[in-house]
Amino acid sequence: MQADHHYTPRWGALCMLAAGLALTSQAPPPCPRSCRCGAAVPTANCSYARLAAVPERLPPDLTRLNLSRNAIRTLAPEQFGALTRLEDLDLSDNLLAYVEADAFVGLRSLLDLRVARNRLKVLPVGAFAGLSRLRLLDVSGNEILGFLDFTFRESAGLRVLKALQNDVVFVSRQAFAGLTDLRQLHLDGCNLTSVPTEAFVHLGGLTGLYLHRLESTVLPNYAFLCLARLKELFIADWPRLEMLSANSLVGLNLTSLVIRSCNLSSVPYAAFHHLVYLVHLDLSYNPIGYIQGNRLGDLLRLEEFHIVGGRLRRIEMATFHGLARLSLLNVSGNLLSTLEEPVFQSPGALRRLGLDANPLDCDCRLLWLARRRSSLDFGGGPPTCGALGRWDFLDYPAAEIAELLTCRPPHVRPHQPDLVWVEQGHMAVLHCNAEGRPAPSVTWRNPELRALTDVGRIRAVANGSLEVRYAQPQDAGPYRCVASNAAGNDTRSVELRVRALSKKKPFRLKSWLVALPSSSPDQREPPFDVKTLLIAASIGFLSFLSSVSVCFVAMFFWSKGRGQIKHTANIAYVPRSAPAGSNGGAGNYVETSRFTMKLM
Template sequence: MKASRQMFEESGVQWWLGLVVLYLWVSGVVYTKDTPWPCPQPCQCNSRTLETNCSDRQFEAVPDGFEPDCRLLNLTHNHLKTLVSQQFKGLTRLLELDVSDNLLVMMEVEAFLGLRSLRALRLARNRLRVIPAGAFKGLLQLQLLDIRDNQILVLLDSTFQDLAALRRIDTGRSDLVFVSPHAFAGLTNLQELNVDRCNLTAIPTEGLRPLSGLATLSFHRLGLTRLTNYSFQWLGNLKTLVITHWSVLETLEGNSLSGLNLTFLTVSNCNLSNVPYASLRHLVYLVHLDLSYNPIRYVRGNSLRDLLRIQEFHLVGGQLLRIDPRAFHGLAQFKVLNVSGNLLNTLEEGAFSLVGSLGVLRLDDNPLACDCRLLWVLRRGVPLDFDRKPPVCATSAQFNGWSFLDFAPVDLPGPFTCRRSRILNRRAQHVQIAEGYTVLLHCSAEGDPMPSISWLTPQRVLLTAIGRRRVLANGSLEVRYAQARDSGVYVCLASNAGGNDSIRVSLVVRGFSHSSRNALLLNRTQSLPFEFKTLAVAVTIGVISFFSSVTICYIFMFLWSKGKGQIKHTATIEYMPRSSASTTNGGKGHMESSRFTMKLI
């Protein structure tokens, strides 16, 4: 009996304990689901997410009555014009405050005092013209500040001095024209600064000086035509620099990036016509380089060899016509090349030092000629990754539109062949000409791809398209005003990926005798155009100019003399002539003075 009773009592206790646990569990569920808590009307509050949403409620002032435990407060799309001092002082646990898309024109000093836990503050798309020093006082934990799309003209000294924990600032799309040298003072932990679409006329070099720990800097949509020397000289810890959509940026001066040790550099959607080799040369830690959407036509050989650690090169949507052999020589860690959307017809294996290190190649959207120059892409031991956009043949009538993935190994080399250069006229050429005349030495060739023509002088110096002896676009060599020293055997060299061909052309320039030289000079003189009307007009203008100048001088002298009062018209001059007789042995000669009178006109 006693044991039964004890068991009954124990089961009763367990039942009551289970009932209490069940009650507490149900109560917890009900509370966390949607328990009402203090909420300004007509805002919406959520006790589970600790969020208060007062967006688009036509508020003209910040309402009262927020729950002190609120973590997120949304005041966007209202008509707030002013934030007064200590506006949110009771929200000590607030983590994020969004006052974007209002009509804010003023923030008082200590407007956010009391928000000691705030991590993110958004003030974008308002009408702020100035941010007073001390406005952010008390925001000891703030890490993100968004002030985009305002009408801020100047960032004053000490604007952000109270934000020691700040890590990111988004500014821009404003009327900003000047950044004070100490505007960013106190931002010892700032890691990222984004500036977008403002009226700065130069990079605020001194204004950026306090940001010695900055890691990422982005400038978007500025109206600068050139990036001047030492623009970022104080940012030694900067790792990422992004310059985009500067539509008129044409030049990066040689020392514009001096002082930087970048890992990532982007200069895209600008107006660069050349790769800025001089500016890049010292960036030995650069890993990623993006010059996309610039009208760059060539990548020169041996010009990037100082970028020893570079792994990625992007030049998308440009006007690339050629990537020279050895363009990426010396880059042992090179892995990604993206030159899609250009005007390339080939990419030769010789552009790379170690083609085996290349992992990703983007050549799509280029007018590629599928010949022997691109065979290396398909025969490479480890298949290249085309990032799901393989190259397509564009210049062959038979294989136009074929993807590189359409060619099986058994089909190779197939269309990927070249026809060696062959000079068409191989007859020995002996050209004679009199000194002083111009002569053309012809040379044409055929092959696939079309050969390039070059000429060597008798001294085996390569000629260019500039100078008295120059190579024309059609491959001919022009020698203007030939001289006797131009005589000799010239070599025409035709070359393409399939092979080379050459011929020799002998040139003899006959020197002139003295009489022949005079006759040639007379002939040239007589052939000069002569127009009597032009000469008459020139003489008339000269005569009129001369007499006008003389007349003005006389008038000036006349007026000047009138201003001096009465003028003497005569002057008496006394002089003593040298004696014609002199005594010897130190004797004194006798001299008489004479006078004459002059009449002044």
């Protein structure tokens, strides 16, 4: 028994030593200094560590490594070769100016790679070799000048490529070759003057395309013809983009289209008409002045329409007719004076309305908003009236709102007589001064009751007047001025008369006229006068003779200047015999004379 008690402490010490050795063999490698490592999940956060290079000793079982916001300048080949389990690597906000080929070889499990906000100017071929499982690549915020052929051929599984805020000048035709699984492309080409359509040919699986800061003035026809699966197209910050060609979006079946912060002055209806699957449309921050009625009816599935921060002054009646699913309209920050209920086909389907920051007029056209205020979500802020100190009229009870938001029918005040005369070839101006609340709109109708537009020789001008330029007799007749607003209309007719040019009588001399039997003295015509004919012929002959004489005199003096004329005449006398007659015999001839004169 004593022997057993003697050996018990020794055996306990041996067991504790063995357990310690076992625990020591299973302990993970130490975390690099200035890094923070996770215990439950093998991660290392080395951001803001003032690192000038990648730490040499990193735990090989890391799945996430954050090296952002340091001063790392270079990456050696196979820099992370031992991190075979790494799935997320963040190198953003460093000083990387160049990535060596094979720098990421060995990261066979890497899914996300972020190299944003560095100083990269070019991505050499082979820079992403070995990243066969890569899904996300972010190279935004660098100084990349272009994308070379086959830059991403080692990353065939790439799904998202972000290349925003770069200085891209060119994109090679084969730059995206091999990226058949790419779903989203974020491209910033601030120095590109056209859409790199040829490079998009390899992106048949693309569903989202986001283009920023291009210098193109027009979106050309068939720009995205090869992107049949594209659903989202985002175009932003094209300061020179003024129009979309009619066939620029042909081949696309988009569900979301955003064209923001460009220079569109009108809605490109022709480019949109075939987008029958479009659900979301955003044209914000464009200088669009008005939206025409009945031009968006082809967008049958449209649910959201945004046009924020523009110069929108008018939304015409029936603008959204055909859009039965429209549930969100955001027109905040524009110049709208009103938004009337008839612009919608189904006002009851509207759920969210952004109408704040508009100089709305407080009149009866806004009563429908008061009736719908309990079922409408006004988003950032309720609509306010600018005419009464920007007050929120929706806070008032229904009875008071009906008294505050009132309208007055239009009245056309006489400004000129009901009969206006104008000389043929001159311009006539017909005035129509109308007043009411809200300010009425004025239209003109011609004598055939057809509406007159602001183009043509007879046109309606912006101040409500009608201009008839170069008036002709056929322009005469009653013209009708029609003033209309939400409370009614008023009309006034103005008769236009045109004085035709008087016909001038032909010049006649009394001595030439003879009495002719006629029913009217004005129908008498001068008879044929031989004396007049002789006088006219004499005058013409004298004129002709004078012209010929002048020509001969001029030729004479000209010849005198060319040399002296020899006044020499040679006269040759040639005698010739002629037969006298039949009874004179064959030998009898009569002499005749012939003179030949030659002037030298």
